[in-house]
Amino acid sequence: MEFFAKVKAVKLRSHHNKYLVADGDQVTVRQSRNGGTKKARWLVETIDGDANVVRLKSFHGLYLTASKAPFLLGMTGNKVLQTRPDNPRDMSVEWRPERDGFQVKLMAFGGTCLRANGGTPPWRNSVTHDSPHVTSTRNWVLWEVEAVEVPDDEEVADYLSMVSSFSSVSEDLFGSEIGSPVSVKSNLSPMVSIKKVWFLSPVFIEFSLFTR
Numbered sequence: 001m002e003f004f005a006k007v008k009a010v011k012l013r014s015h016h017n018k019y020l021v022a023d024g025d026q027v028t029v030r031q032s033r034n035g036g037t038k039k040a041r042w043l044v045e046t047i048d049g050d051a052n053v054v055r056l057k058s059f060h061g062l063y064l065t066a067s068k069a070p071f072l073l074g075m076t077g078n079k080v081l082q083t084r085p086d087n088p089r090d091m092s093v094e095w096r097p098e099r100d101g102f103q104v105k106l107m108a109f110g111g112t113c114l115r116a117n118g119g120t121p122p123w124r125n126s127v128t129h130d131s132p133h134v135t136s137t138r139n140w141v142l143w144e145v146e147a148v149e150v151p152d153d154e155e156v157a158d159y160l161s162m163v164s165s166f167s168s169v170s171e172d173l174f175g176s177e178i179g180s181p182v183s184v185k186s187n188l189s190p191m192v193s194i195k196k197v198w199f200l201s202p203v204f205i206e207f208s209l210f211t212r
Contacts (some may be wrong), residue, residue: 002099003104003145004044004054007147007148008043008044008149009041009044009055009147009150010041010044010056011034011041011042011145012042012143013146014116014140014142014143015139015140015142015144016031016140018031018116019040020042020064020114020127020143021034021039022042022062022064022082023039023082024039024083026060027081027082029058029064029081029082030125030127031126039059042056042057042064043058043150045057053096054094054095054096055093055094061084063085063093064114065080065082066078066080066093066110067083067092071121071128076130077115077130078112078129078130079128080127080128083084094134095114103142103144104145111129112129114127115137115140115141116140116143119141135200182193210212
C-alpha cells in the first residue's frame with residue numbers, strides 16, 4: 001500500500017514496458033507505450049475503513065473495474081473496464097495492492113489479479129483480471145507504480161473545460177458543501193441553477209448555468 005500512500009495519481013507500467021491507459025471510448029482499457037498522455041494517469045482514492053484498498057479513477061472520471069464479462073468466450077480472464085458504478089461501495093472497483101519486490105500486484109475482489117497480456121491479437125496490449133496459473137506469465141500481473149503530480153489548477157481547468165461542452169450537468173456529479181468556494185460568473189441571464197463541486201483536491205467551484 002506504500003506505493004499509493006500520499007499520492008494523488010499514479011501511472012502503472014506493465015512487465016511489457018507499457019502503460020495502463022483509459023481509452024477515449026470511456027469503456028475500454030489497454031496497454032500503450034505512450035506514458036506521457038493523461039489517459040495513462042489514474043487518480044488514487046482511498047476507502048474509508050480499509051487503508052489497504054484503493055480505487056483508481058481515469059482521466060474520464062470513470063473507475064478501473066474488474067467486470068464479470070469474459071474477455072474471450074471459453075478462455076480464462078475477464079474484461080477490465082472503465083465504469084461509474086451506481087453503488088459507491090461496489091467491490092468491482094476496489095483493488096488491493098500486494099507488494100512483490102519493487103512491484104505490485106493489484107488484486108480484485110475474488111482474488112484475481114490485474115493482468116497485462118502479451119502475444120498475438122486479440123491478446124496483445126489487452127488488460128484482463130485473472131489468476132496467474134502459468135509460471136511463464138507470472139510477471140504479467142506485476143506492475144511498476146510511478147507517482148504523478150496533479151496541480152490543483154489543472155484539476156479546475158480540466159473540469160471547467162468539460163462543463164463548457166454540455167448544456168446540463170447530472171446531479172450525481174455534485175458533492176456536499178465544504179470549505180470556501182471559488183466563484184465563476186457570467187453576464188448571461190436568467191440564472192437557472194447553482195451547484196458546488198468537490199474535487200479530489202480541497203478546491204470547490206461554484207458555477208452557474210445560464211440560458212439566453
